[in-house]
Amino acid sequence: MAFLEVRCLTKEFYGLRALDRVDFSVEERKILGIIGPNGAGKTTLFNIISGILRPTAGEIQFQGARINHLKPHQIAMAGIARTFQIVRPFGNFTVLKNVLVGFGHRFYPGLFSSAYRFEKETHLERAREILARVGMETYQGSIAKNLPLGLKKHLEIARALALDPSLLLLDEPMAGLQYEEFEKLAGLIRGLREEGITIVLIEHNMQVVMDLCERIVVLDHGVKIAEGSPEEVRTDPQVIEAYIGQEETVA
Amino acid sequence: MFGGYIITVAVTIGIYIILAMSLNIITGYAGQISLGHAAFWGIGAYCSALLSTRLGLPFWIGLPMTIAITALTGSLLAIPCLRVREDFLAITTIGINFVVQAVFLYVPFFGGAMGIGGIRSPFSTSSFFWITLIFVLVCIVLDRWLVTSWIGLALESIREDETAAAISGIDVVRFKVAAFAIGSGLTGLAGHLYAHFMTFISADDFGFPQSIVILSMIVFGGIGTLRGAILGAIILGVAPEIFRPVLDYRTLIYGGLLIFMMRFQPGGILGDQSVLPKLFRMVRQRSPALVRSG
Amino acid sequence: MIWQQFANGLAIGSVYALIALGLTMVYGVLRILHIAHAGVYALGAYVGLLVFRFIPNFWLALAITMVASSFAGIILQRYLYAPLLALPRIVPLIASIGLFIAMEEIFRLIAGPYILAFPADPGLGGIEWGIVRITNNQFLVFLVTVSLLATLWFVMSKTKLGLAMKATSQDLEIASVMGINTERIIATNFLIGSALAGAAGVLVGVYFNSVYPTMGSIPAYKALAIIVLGGLGSIPGTVLGGLLIGLGETLLLGLINIPFPRDALAFIIMIIILMFRPYGLLGKE
Numbered sequence: 001m002a003f004l005e006v007r008c009l010t011k012e013f014y015g016l017r018a019l020d021r022v023d024f025s026v027e028e029r030k031i032l033g034i035i036g037p038n039g040a041g042k043t044t045l046f047n048i049i050s051g052i053l054r055p056t057a058g059e060i061q062f063q064g065a066r067i068n069h070l071k072p073h074q075i076a077m078a079g080i081a082r083t084f085q086i087v088r089p090f091g092n093f094t095v096l097k098n099v100l101v102g103f104g105h106r107f108y109p110g111l112f113s114s115a116y117r118f119e120k121e122t123h124l125e126r127a128r129e130i131l132a133r134v135g136m137e138t139y140q141g142s143i144a145k146n147l148p149l150g151l152k153k154h155l156e157i158a159r160a161l162a163l164d165p166s167l168l169l170l171d172e173p174m175a176g177l178q179y180e181e182f183e184k185l186a187g188l189i190r191g192l193r194e195e196g197i198t199i200v201l202i203e204h205n206m207q208v209v210m211d212l213c214e215r216i217v218v219l220d221h222g223v224k225i226a227e228g229s230p231e232e233v234r235t236d237p238q239v240i241e242a243y244i245g246q247e248e249t250v251a
Numbered sequence: 252m253f254g255g256y257i258i259t260v261a262v263t264i265g266i267y268i269i270l271a272m273s274l275n276i277i278t279g280y281a282g283q284i285s286l287g288h289a290a291f292w293g294i295g296a297y298c299s300a301l302l303s304t305r306l307g308l309p310f311w312i313g314l315p316m317t318i319a320i321t322a323l324t325g326s327l328l329a330i331p332c333l334r335v336r337e338d339f340l341a342i343t344t345i346g347i348n349f350v351v352q353a354v355f356l357y358v359p360f361f362g363g364a365m366g367i368g369g370i371r372s373p374f375s376t377s378s379f380f381w382i383t384l385i386f387v388l389v390c391i392v393l394d395r396w397l398v399t400s401w402i403g404l405a406l407e408s409i410r411e412d413e414t415a416a417a418i419s420g421i422d423v424v425r426f427k428v429a430a431f432a433i434g435s436g437l438t439g440l441a442g443h444l445y446a447h448f449m450t451f452i453s454a455d456d457f458g459f460p461q462s463i464v465i466l467s468m469i470v471f472g473g474i475g476t477l478r479g480a481i482l483g484a485i486i487l488g489v490a491p492e493i494f495r496p497v498l499d500y501r502t503l504i505y506g507g508l509l510i511f512m513m514r515f516q517p518g519g520i521l522g523d524q525s526v527l528p529k530l531f532r533m534v535r536q537r538s539p540a541l542v543r544s545g
Numbered sequence: 546m547i548w549q550q551f552a553n554g555l556a557i558g559s560v561y562a563l564i565a566l567g568l569t570m571v572y573g574v575l576r577i578l579h580i581a582h583a584g585v586y587a588l589g590a591y592v593g594l595l596v597f598r599f600i601p602n603f604w605l606a607l608a609i610t611m612v613a614s615s616f617a618g619i620i621l622q623r624y625l626y627a628p629l630l631a632l633p634r635i636v637p638l639i640a641s642i643g644l645f646i647a648m649e650e651i652f653r654l655i656a657g658p659y660i661l662a663f664p665a666d667p668g669l670g671g672i673e674w675g676i677v678r679i680t681n682n683q684f685l686v687f688l689v690t691v692s693l694l695a696t697l698w699f700v701m702s703k704t705k706l707g708l709a710m711k712a713t714s715q716d717l718e719i720a721s722v723m724g725i726n727t728e729r730i731i732a733t734n735f736l737i738g739s740a741l742a743g744a745a746g747v748l749v750g751v752y753f754n755s756v757y758p759t760m761g762s763i764p765a766y767k768a769l770a771i772i773v774l775g776g777l778g779s780i781p782g783t784v785l786g787g788l789l790i791g792l793g794e795t796l797l798l799g800l801i802n803i804p805f806p807r808d809a810l811a812f813i814i815m816i817i818i819l820m821f822r823p824y825g826l827l828g829k830e
Contacts, residue, residue: 050418051417051418052417052418072414073417073419073421082418084415088412090412092523093407097404100404101404104421113401114402115400116400116401117399117400117401118400118404119399159419163420284634284638331816331819331820334819337634338572338576338777339773339819339823341578341638342770342773345770345812346770347812350813350816352809353806353808356806459766474635500654503646505643505646506644509639510625510643510644512639513636513637513640513643514625514628514629517633517636
């Protein structure tokens with residue numbers, strides 16, 4: 001049984017199909033890449049998996065249970081964390097506080113525990129460890145909205161890790177980063193997979209996708225046009241067709 | 252120890268402080284713009300007045316009941332607010348204010364246009380001052396506890412970004428209801444004090460203009476900060492007394508002040524990004540350095 | 546009797562629609578709640594009355610008022626709202642409320658707290674169809690609102706300007722990338738919206754034969770209920786909402802005669818409809 005299974009997923013906005021009967025699955029501890037030209041429906045797919053949007057039709061199963069009727073916070077609690085392509089940190093919070101927000105469902109489950117302090121030493125310690133993972137330990141006191149884009153992207157990952165997820169959805173984590181940062185972030189993603197986190201990655205940079213992912217799903221105008229290993233996808237004529245004008249990056 | 256006039260103004264300001272703090276929880280911390288806060292205040296005051304005049308309940312027994320009932324009604328009235336966001340929410344809360352006021356005015360049970368009179372207060376005016384002061388202090392402690400608690404963090408994260416909060420595992424609906432419940436519970440306290448201090452209340456006291464005054468207090472002082480809520484309540488509580496000699500221009504000055512503040516210091520007097528707190532932080536950062544170098 | 550009430554309701558509803566239209570147009574481009582719009586409406590009534598006292602011609606007063614109030618709208622946009630747009634939504638909202646309060650006070654200080662009569666007769670006469678009698682004032686309201694709405698509809702759907710206005714209200718940034726002068730479109734929205742509000746002020750002043758400083762208070766909040774009802778930013782929705790509220794108020798209160806304040810009724814209708822359609826009648830997410 002697949003770890004995450006998406007079946008016949010369809011989403012319509014005002015009669016337009018953003019996603020059209022998309023199927024794919026991810027095995028545990030694997031990295032799946034999702035690629036496709038702009039407007040292919042990649043982010044819509046993430047929004048549906050994370051519960052922000054409801055699918056028009058279709059089903060999502062996570063560890064054998066149907067999740068497409070759950071609310072975003074329930075999906076987060078089930079162990080699915082995500083980042084946003086257009087970063088949305090809690091702007092007026094410090095970096096450390098951003099990470100602490102993700103601890104709620106584990107440490108403050110009930111009404112009465114909600115009244116406890118959120119700045120407990122053990123939690124702060126754990127949050128600092130997570131920040132160290134993404135290389136941001138020196139920024140813990142900075143106000144999130146003042147950070148440069150690259151650090152905001154890393155903060156998004158740190159905030160997602162605070163949920164202690166078993167599935168991580170990364171929406172273009174490399175976009176807007178300097179070239180030198182790519183390798184470091186790729187290393188981090190591999191490390192997370194080693195620890196047992198399953199990862200689904202939307203990415204525009206083909207080099208990164210080809211290097212990182214075991215399998216790749218290609219979307220175009222909401223339809224899955226190819227799926228397979230990086231090598232298979234690279235040589236698929238339909239994929240090359242979809243990327244006409246962008247062939248240089250594919251080849 | 253003070254004159255009756257001073258005490259009356261002081262008690263009124265104390266009640267304003269509690270009101271401003273309670274709205275600050277809903278709007279300042281949780282980010283849910285409420286333009287109908289006077290409705291919750293009115294619910295508290297009417298509840299307190301009815302418990303006192305119809306059931307003859309004493310002050311200290313009526314108090315927890317009023318707070319509980321107002322918190323409950325507040326969270327019930329929050330339900331329509333949960334379905335809508337931002338500007339829809341702001342206008343829905345105006346609507347709630349008008350509807351609640353209309354109920355007080357037109358349902359005979361609430362005394363109609365005559366309001367409710369004859370609420371008996373067990374205290375003298377000066378002891379009322381001390382009791383109000385103690386309640387204000389209790390509320391300040393509660394507020395400090397709230398902002399350091401997990402609820403406080405959850406509310407603020409909802410204010411910053413509702414979607415990001417949700418995908419971080421925060422049950423947005425539950426915490427919004429919590430914000431309205433805590434906030435309206437405090438307005439229940441303010442209503443109880445107001446009813447017993449005034450001994451007479453009517454629907455006019457809790458109209459939409461009052462909601463604007465309460466909102467202006469926290470915006471003036473610096474939204475989302477306790478110090479701002481307190482300062483704003485004091486300024487807008489004292490201002491009508493100071494401007495009494497120019498009675499005819501008082502409302503004009505109030506309106507002009509709102510425009511002026513928003514135009515030149517939109518974060519409020521004591522808001523985190525405003526001039527005064529920045530100066531204060533600068534001075535505080537510099538002084539230890541001076542000590543060390545000297 | 547019911548048809549009589551119907552005519553009353555339609556007259557009032559179309560005035561509501563006229564006021565709320567400006568609000569919705571401003572919301573469409575700037576996403577701010579322009580409470581002071583009702584101040585422009587009251588200003589229109591005063592300007593109209595002032596002109597009428599010098600030259601007792603209704604149509605001239607209406608025309609001058611519309612010009613004057615559109616000026617007022619543009620000044621508000623440029624000097625009050627433009628610097629506040631990047632700030633949290635609550636900032637322009639509070640500024641707008643402050644301005645509305647200040648405007649009411651200025652009217653009171655200049656013109657006095659009294660109700661002034663506005664005895665204009667546009668010389669239209671009334672109409673009688675069997676049992677339905679439309680008074681000359683009602684006829685005036687219908688005539689003016691229908692022609693203004695028709696003009697607005699024409700501008701919005703048949704001209705390049707209207708297309709640009711629609712594009713701007715859909716997405717300001719994309720519109721400006723597409724080469725639309727969004728600054729000018731925003732100003733145009735204020736201009737048209739304020740002109741409509743000024744016209745509504747004159748119409749109401751004549752219809753009820755009264756002009757007073759706080760005449761904008763109730764419309765200020767009722768117009769909010771109406772634009773929410775219609776779906777914030779939707780022009781047809783706003784017209785529909787205005788007529789619905791005007792008819793609803795008049796019919797419910799006139800026929801059933803329940804002792805309920807008509808001003809809360811708009812909000813009750815609004816809240817009930819929002820429960821089922823959280824984005825209003827014709828609104829989109």
